[in-house]
Amino acid sequence: MKKFVKFLAALAVVGLVVIGLIIFLPVSRTAPQTNVAGDYTTTNGHGEYAMRMGDCMACHTADGGKPFAGGRPIESPFGTIWSTNITPDPEHGIGNYSLDDFRASLYDGIEPDGTRLYPAMPYENYRKLSEEDIRAMYDYFMHDVEPVNEAPPKTDLGFPFNQRWGIRVWNWLALSDAGHEDLYDDTVLNRGAYLVDSLGHCAACHSPRSTIFAQAGKNAEDDRYLAGGVIAGWPAPSLHGPQSAPAKWSHDDLAAYLWTGRNSHSAVAGEMTQVVGDSLQYATDEDMNAIVTYLRHINGRGEDKTTLDASSSNEPTETEKLLASADPSMPLGARLYLDNCNACHFVNGKGAPEVFPSLDGNALVVADTAGGLLDVMLHGARMPSTEKRPARLAMPGFGDRLSDEEAAELATFVRQGWSNDANAVSAEDVAAARSKSSGTHH
Ligand code: HEC
Ligand code: HEC
Ligand code: HEC
Secondary structure, X not given: OHHHHHHHHHHHXXXXXXXXXXXXXXXXXXXXXXXXXXXXXXXXXXHHHHHHHHOHHHHHEOOOXXXXXEOOEEEEOOEEEEOOOOOOOOOOOOOOOOHXXXXXXXHOOEOOOOOEOOOOOOHHHHOOOOHHHHHHHHHXXXXXXXXXXXXXXOOOOOOOOOOOHHHHHHHHXXXXXXXXXXXXXXXXXXXXXXHHHOOOOOHHHHOOEOOOOOEOOOOOOOOOOOOOEEEXXXXXXXXXXXXXXXXXXXXXXXXXXXXXXXXXXOEOOOOHHHHHHHHHHHOOHHHHHHHHHHHHHOOOOOOOOOOOOOOOOOOOOHHHHHHHHOOOOOOHHHHHHHHHOHHHHOOOOOOEOOOEOOOOOOHHHHOOOOHHHHHHHHHOEEOOOOOOOOOOOEEOOOOOOOOHHHHHHHHXXXXXXXXXXXXXXXXXHHHHHHHOOOOOOO
16 A cells, blocks of 8 residues: 555656646747748738738737737637737737747747747648748738737636646647648649648648647648538538539639639638638739649649539439429428528529529538538628629528527428438527527628
């Protein structure tokens, strides 16, 4: 017994030493990944453009708040994480940051005093940034952003997640090498991969998570890379694999979706609305071409610019015949569709290009997680206004008109209608979706 107590005591000492090491081992910061000439100056507009492509605005600006003053809540499985003030205000913002401090926040997720940032700040992806983009953004934040002397709410997670030193262990396990490695003999593909993997941080939402909550799959050689994720109950569809949009859509349709949030198949809703509105709409022709070419390349679509549409036959489907029959004995789901949805999405479920998205084959509709579909049905959705397509076309919410049972029948109907083949939805699923706020920020 005594031996056992001694053993426990020894174990406790070892544990404390390890924790001590984790906490007190000097913080090392990743060095610049490219050699940039000492007298390097950024070109006009470069910093703002990199900020746009990196979408710093979306997370660091609260709804109706001042640009970059922070205070946007980010829901994590461990609690709410509040974004910080990244205006050049010396007190509450990053006004006292040196270039090295700025790089360390993007590469290593550490503040100047060594405090670890939660990976809600996507440094897993920004770690891939080029030195040129970092310098340009540093210039932009220091000189072109208005300082705001306001403190956003403090993040206060429960134990043990408030022990930020623990993030250090996570970083050791989760982070890949810094810097972006060109994998292709082609400048367009390399540029596309760079934008997707670093600034665009597409994997933060579109890649599944490993057991330690790191983004699974580091590049296109891994099947899990961009193979679909779930973000605050919404499915972020797969961008990698035979059923994914980049595999099915034409080059121009994919570009139209990313630039304007709408194309001949779909319209954007949920968190992606902001990605389009705050970030991707600003992509230059050259960069959009690079992103689209890369996403299609990793899905084997190379030079082929056409749409692969599985359901392109003109034969009416059983669902279409049922809806067109207007048979009074049709099942409840079909009747609710005719009453509520048919006016815009039509009996063939295909809607109208750039106005009403297709529900047939729609990734959101058939996703394993029905949270996004239910959110749109209950709360409605609104496309982003972009310079190319300013109209904010909207769908009204049906939350007041449909009971939980009715919404479940209707959702099941659209998930299994036409060529769709997804699981049924229950009234409990609807009740859960109803109690959550809408994923779309208006
Ligand atoms: C997906 C949301 C998200 C995006 C996109 C994002 N950030 Fe952050 N960022 C955060 C959160 C959340 C924190 C605070 C994390 C914490 O408290 O641990 C943070 C912290 C920071 C910090 C540390 C600031 C401080 O006061 O300690 C800096 C600097 C920063 N971000 C810069 C940027 C820049 C530059 C970009 C664009 C390239 C960017 N962020 C994009 C969510 C985001
Ligand atoms: C903040 C999370 C987030 C980020 C970052 C993000 N996406 Fe998305 N994306 C989503 C969600 C959620 C949807 C589903 C939207 C819908 O169904 O209307 C989506 C939808 C899409 C779609 C349509 C897929 C389909 O099958 O309908 C494409 C294409 C896409 N995103 C590409 C990208 C690219 C490229 C990037 C990086 C430049 C990116 N996304 C970054 C969350 C995100
Ligand atoms: C008044 C016309 C109208 C009606 C009625 C309507 N919708 Fe919509 N729907 C739209 C528009 C416009 C959008 C695009 C909005 C957006 O995505 O931001 C949309 C988007 C959607 C989406 C999101 C697609 C995606 O890829 O993100 C789904 C799902 C959807 N509708 C289902 C339904 C269902 C189910 C009903 C019946 C309860 C319905 N709609 C009724 C006009 C309508």
